Amino acid sequence: MTQLILLPGKDRSLAHRHPWIFAGSVDRLNGRARPGDTVDVVAANGRPLARAAFSPESKIRGRVWSFDPEEVVDDAFFKRRVAAAVERRTILPELREQEGLRLIHGESDGLPGVVADRYGDTIVLQLTSAGADKWRKAIVGALHKATGCPRIYERSDVNVRRLEGLEPTTGWLLGEAPDERLTIVENGVRMKVDIVAGHKTGFYLDQRDNRLMTRDLAAGRAVLNCFCYTGGFSLQALAGGATSVLSIDSSGPALATGAENLALNPQLDASRAEWREADVFNDLRAMKNSGQRFDLIILDPPKFAPSASHADSAARAYKDINVLGFRLLNPGGLLMTYSCSGGIGPEHFQQIVADAAVDAQRDARILRRLAASPDHPVALHFSEGEYLKGLLCQAD
Numbered sequence: 001m002t003q004l005i006l007l008p009g010k011d012r013s014l015a016h017r018h019p020w021i022f023a024g025s026v027d028r029l030n031g032r033a034r035p036g037d038t039v040d041v042v043a044a045n046g047r048p049l050a051r052a053a054f055s056p057e058s059k060i061r062g063r064v065w066s067f068d069p070e071e072v073v074d075d076a077f078f079k080r081r082v083a084a085a086v087e088r089r090t091i092l093p094e095l096r097e098q099e100g101l102r103l104i105h106g107e108s109d110g111l112p113g114v115v116a117d118r119y120g121d122t123i124v125l126q127l128t129s130a131g132a133d134k135w136r137k138a139i140v141g142a143l144h145k146a147t148g149c150p151r152i153y154e155r156s157d158v159n160v161r162r163l164e165g166l167e168p169t170t171g172w173l174l175g176e177a178p179d180e181r182l183t184i185v186e187n188g189v190r191m192k193v194d195i196v197a198g199h200k201t202g203f204y205l206d207q208r209d210n211r212l213m214t215r216d217l218a219a220g221r222a223v224l225n226c227f228c229y230t231g232g233f234s235l236q237a238l239a240g241g242a243t244s245v246l247s248i249d250s251s252g253p254a255l256a257t258g259a260e261n262l263a264l265n266p267q268l269d270a271s272r273a274e275w276r277e278a279d280v281f282n283d284l285r286a287m288k289n290s291g292q293r294f295d296l297i298i299l300d301p302p303k304f305a306p307s308a309s310h311a312d313s314a315a316r317a318y319k320d321i322n323v324l325g326f327r328l329l330n331p332g333g334l335l336m337t338y339s340c341s342g343g344i345g346p347e348h349f350q351q352i353v354a355d356a357a358v359d360a361q362r363d364a365r366i367l368r369r370l371a372a373s374p375d376h377p378v379a380l381h382f383s384e385g386e387y388l389k390g391l392l393c394q395a396d
Contacts, residue, residue: 005027051064099119101117186208208375217296218296225298227248235258255277318344
């Protein structure tokens with residue numbers, strides 16, 4: 001077996017079971033390996049440490065499959081790991097009956113570079129690393145065996161694949177396209193899921209619990225949902241009894257789907273909903289200047305900082321949007337504000353929101369800290385998995 005030999009002292013992160021091996025920690029490759037091949041990870045003193053997928057073009061030169069240096073990485077390995085991940089989703093009662101569910105969450109499920117989301121009887125698979133790409137067939141077979149789902153679609157079209165030297169890949173891996181666009185029921189609300197062209201794998205499953213909280217908070221409130229996409233937060237707010245819901249996004253097609261989603265739910269009062277195509281920053285400034293105010297505001301912007309190198313510019317954007325949010329809140333109003341940027345940590349995000357409240361001249365407090373739904377677990381040794389963070393704030 002080819003060996004990936006580390007520099008002296010660079011085995012500490014592996015001792016703490018962090019699954020990434022950066023190029024700067026590598027002394028040399030002893031032998032030959034192609035992208036995605038499994039290599040033995042060895043300390044400078046020759047001590048075996050782990051088995052990892054080799055990625056020669058990435059700054060993350062190796063991603064650990066197993067911290068047991070004797071474990072064989074083969075088809076049976078992926079059957080075990082995938083089955084364990086699927087079983088893990090049955091532990092919490094609230095996950096057992098979900099039609100939309102994350103089945104595999106990358107490193108936190110011991111499968112670096114692998115994301116699998118289930119929508120009814122269809123699984124959407126995303127492979128973002130050289131190792132995951134190499135084991136595509138085994139992963140597909142393991143998913144089919146563990147779930148019985150007859151359809152698996154690949155959405156490996158994210159930019160991070162290029163950092164691995166991989167081209168975007170999409171298409172059906174198992175079964176054929178359904179006759180109609182997929183729909184799921186989430187907490188009593190029907191939603192369309194576009195697995196071919198929608199964001200991520202077609203839907204933001206990570207915000208499921210936070211959308212439910214929005215429903216619980218919305219009764220009797222005027223709600224503003226910014227960067228609304230296809231209206232997940234908006235429909236839950238209507239279900240909770242909001243007096244009005246204004247949903248803003250720059251994407252006309254996303255807003256059209258949001259309106260279609262509302263029509264799928266005749267129990268909701270469509271007269272209370274408004275869909276607006278606009279630049280969110282500009283529209284919020286215009287509403288501030290016109291004196292418009294809201295009781296509950298949701299700020300769920302796109303990823304401003306894909307990596308730590310973008311943190312400074314992202315911080316400015318997050319601060320700007322939160323200043324506007326605070327200024328548009330009625331006294332006693334609630335702000336649900338989020339960041340999905342891995343380059344912005346939870347403490348940094350809280351400081352950004354605190355600075356925004358100061359600039360808006362509002363006193364505010366944190367009522368709850370918000371995170372991804374529990375089908376998106378965070379391994380204790382992999383803090384990078386905590387990409388989604390949020391705050392529920394109340395302003396005087």
